[in-house]
Amino acid sequence: MAPPPVSDAQLIARVIVEDDRHAFAELVRRHQSAVRACLRRLTGGNHALADDLAQDTFVLAWRNLKSFRQEAKFSTWLYRIATNCWLASARKRTEELLGDRDAELPDDAGDDNQSMASDAGGDPARGATLHVDLTRAMAVLSDAERAAIVQCYHNDLTHEEAAYVLGCPVGTVKTHVLRAKQKLKTALAAWAPE
């Protein structure tokens, strides 16, 4: 009989009490996909930067695991660290971000385009085009608006969880989401159904 799966809480306890690196590696393995995907959205599809930030996220998680009070899910706590890493990086790169945003579109966004196809009426070409347009449109948003959209839609968090991740009141999250959606609807007006 297969042994029962070890929960995140048990792995975290092993890391804290026994300094167990194998347990932490298992945590990284479990959450790497979600954290990297979240950062890819936040960085506008810059896979290399997203992976660097994801690595920083897990190293910070290792250093601060003792301060994790379980008031949120472990994945939500990781999103919070990831978002802070991205914001710090974005502040450093503000001038680049204000430059030619088209240049930020990744050359290797093909994987995302394929998965997007199924959400565009099953037409792969249409889905990929919508994905490219959406990535461009996301670049129009402010950092706070983009972060709110990523947490509430891509990561499917509640407004309360998103507020925890972003470190701001729930009302602020709702405002950011509303504004972001208005901007996106304007930018993607051609995609709106008649």
Place this chain on the structure above:
Amino acid sequence: MTANLAPQDDRWLEDALRADAGYLDDAGFTARVMDALPPPAAVPRWRKPAVAALWALAAAGTAIALPGAFLDVARETYKLIAAQPVSLPQIATVVVALGIATWSATVYALRSE
């Protein structure tokens, strides 16, 4: 599930935003993270016994320097307990509860091993 309910005309946008990027293969990512972690703190083997010996030395020193203190504490504790109206069944209950707690703790510790 998120509480982001939207009017029907936003559905197309929300569907696009929620599009799943799919599972990202690890592709050596975990190994890179583990390599980037700070090295484990090198604690010498003699540290634990040395700390225990120091504590024992401190306790013995305190007992020698303040011989009356331990007796005073024991005497006051006894007085405090004796002042409570305790019956034999209550004492038996406490002893049984302590036994069960000790047994449970031992079993748990052995299983954890």
